[in-house]
Amino acid sequence: MNMKHSKIDWPVMFISGGLLTAFVIASVINAEAVGSFVDWSFTFATTYFGAFWQVLMLATFLIAIAIAFSRFGKIRLGAMDKPEFTTFKWISIIMCTLLAGGGVFWAAAEPMYHFLETPPMYEAEPGTAGAVIPAMAQSFLDWGFLAWAILGTLAAIILMHAHYDKGMPLKPRTLLYPVFGSKVIHKSTVGTLADSFSIIAVAAGTIGPIGFLGLQAAYGFEAVFGLPNTFITQVLIVFGLVSVAAISAVTGVHRGIQFLSRWNVILTMFLVGAVLILGPGGFIIDTFVGTTGVYVRDFFELSLYRQDPAWLSFWTLFFWGWFIGYAPMMAVFISRISRGRTIRELVTAVAIIAPIVTNFWFSVVGGSGIFYELQQAGAVSGALDEGGMPAAMIAIVQQMPYGTILAVLFLIVTVIFVATTSDSMSYSISMAVTGGTTPSAGLRVFWAVLMGAVASVLLYLGEGSIDALQSFIVFTAVPVSLLLLPTLWSAPKTVRRMYREQFDAQNRS
Template sequence: MKGSNRKKTSLDLPTFIISGGALVLFVIAAFINADFVADMVDTLFGWSATYFGVIYQMTVLITFFIALGLAFSKYGKIRLGNMEKPEMSTFKWICIIMCTLLAGGGIFWAAAEPLSHFISVPPRFSGIENGTLEAVVPALASSFVDWGFLSWAILGTLGTIVLMYAHYHKGMPLKPRSLLYPIFGEKIMKKSVLGTLVDSFSILAVAAGTIGPIGFLGLQTGYGLNALTGLPNTLVIQIIIIIVIVIGAAISAVTGIHRGIQLLTSFNVLLALGLIIGILLLGQGFFIFNNYFEAFGLYVNDFISSSTFRGDEEWLSLWTVFFFAWFIGYGPIMALFTARISRGRTIRELIIAVAVIAPIITTFWFTVVGGTGIFYELNDSGSISTALNEAGPPAAMIAITEQLPFPMIFGALFLLATVIFVLTTADSMALSISMAITGEGNPPSWLRAFYALVMGLVAIVLVTIGEGSVDALQSFIVVTAVPVVFLLITTFWTAPKAAKDLYNNHKKETL
């Protein structure tokens, strides 16, 4: 059955009630006793990081290698989505992929993570002294592990192939449960308890992973505006910022992929490119290029050992395992979104764009932002790290811009880029959750707006309760990744199976 012959799917009430109800219960519990919720999440976080950390690491590693194998096999030329050519230009396509998948990491962690590893060298490099010239390359390479090839591969390669096969080629709904179609067939679609749970956990994980950055954006933009303009950093200001963001996200989600989302992501990529050029020309371009190539070489050379490092579980739970779990939690819904924007692309194009090009761009961006912070910290100890230690990632970003020429301009532009990175994730996830609820590539506008506003409302409630509640929700995605990882493991078999089936069908049609 072809995708064009599908019957429309109505609102999936069980999934809607379970996923939405779990979020509401989380907020109510946090409102009643925030400390209890934080303690419970910390306990579950520690348990999942300890017992599933190695599974998370192996899952992203195997996904990457299977994806590369498919890309460069005879299946790589297979065109996905029942389209003879892509429905959008390559530039716009990659812009949407970059901005949506990079999310809050685009600024928050690009500034903070390399610097954190510089002032406290990761245990894998325990022989190197903190804060020294020798610590620069290991610090950058360690951040590449968390935001490089493996993290991107889990977000939009094997899962995307399976969903495009099931939806566009076999007529199944555009839902996370369709990842299981090659195993269970149409049985997984009809009043399936397993299907409902798969959809619900996938939505819950990505909602938790999106609400956290929205809440942090309110806190951190409030800090940034205070540092740049002297505007009081109050709860009211933080709430106003979140309201503006979610209204923008709702409008963008309603206008759809080909208007609001595409416009915002293209603008943000051009803005980020402008910031890169500005920093390279006015900042420390020579230092950045030198250390990027050396750090990237170290990352590639130690690729397997760094990705499978298990020497310090406590450190891993704060960094590599935390980020891998976060991306795994995003995996099914992000694969669904990537499937929606990638019609007409070949398997090879998809995998190279998501698992090769995007990570290379990301690692260079991390070097431009975080490497600049490291340079100033190296030459004036405390110039960046003091702000990072006292006020967190947003302070690192502002502290870096204060060291550059034209600090007000750079600070304002970085703040704008931060807002748009989170906004594009919020609007894309509102659209994707709506697709998961209805099974349609173009869900009703009211549902898209509803999810954007609900995520914003939850963020406001958590910010009002206290920053610890936002932290708890952020950590909760590591817990929700536990059931999701088993769903993604099935793609080790189903993605090659789908590719083989498409290849055989194509051969029959051309005979």
């Protein structure tokens, strides 16, 4: 079977695209009813699946690490002897694809929220120096090792073996192949639902950041250049973003996606250096090192904390539901860009390097915000309360020398981060709909434009509609988490089979 140019799976296309369209239409007709349904579904998901998600996330990380640093770690994935991308380009694509999914917005806001209201597992007085480490430790947990491990370790290993070695389609349903066999691949209701819910979850998780980008960039342009922060401005920003994402998706992973990712990482590294020099560099380094120690020390306690369910649902389970919803499609994308990598390289990059870089990014952005808030109460929290997340990052960089220039550069980085996520997920959704590694350009553009159009409609309805979609992804994570559950035992079985196949073949030769 030629998996590069497989046909469109129309049932999956209609279900995923239809339900997204239905969400928008329902929001236009009765936004209040949609909001009530989202609130109910969010509460249902976090109440009945929260503990399961915490165990699933922790188990995925521990099993992935155990496999990577055992003898199975040297297994090479993707039926290719050498990687397609250099290590820097490869990690850049991985980082940009997810970090824009919320990191650029939450990096400024989440540490500040936890600083002003200390997480319940710590007893530090809010708004004081003693609250700094607890605030950052909670942010590290939400965006750290477990969050990244679920996105592209066990699931990616299974998909790469099934697709490149066994000829199975590069779709989320293929994760069930070790359980149900080939019957789940062709004309399977379970397979169709697995693909559809995975696409809906990742589309919802990508539309949210696109909408937030419209809000943040419009706020930034008003703060820096005096341009009016109106719906028209927000939609023009979204249109520009979608245009960049569509062009990047059409040119593919070897050109547009890797080009944007590589240069955005370079620009981000420049900004990090600028903030360390112009901003509170010593405070940032001390906070990162100190918080890393506390995060590692309290790792299991934080990961399995259950004593305040309401708070937990609002923070950790919200983010982890988001990551679980993203996981199958991220695994599809990582499978596409990781050919020729060993299991040890894959797990190290995704579950160790990426979260450490993410946590350092949170220390740079969020740590700076906390520093300035300690110097003058309200310096950042005032803007956060009045303007929400879009205002937080601008308020932080404007405390520094050359604040206007830094604000513009941060806006550019944010736009490219979200564009990279949009083009990567448009590409991944197209792969999931067709099962091949090179879906048609028209299909990639369709999904990029659809996500931009949905974001524009939700912006028109108000920021609350975007928040509702963000919360809805937590509900979609319920079926997706059941899809991921078998990877806990099918991944170890798969690597044992791959080990025999690869090294027995070497011994015979």
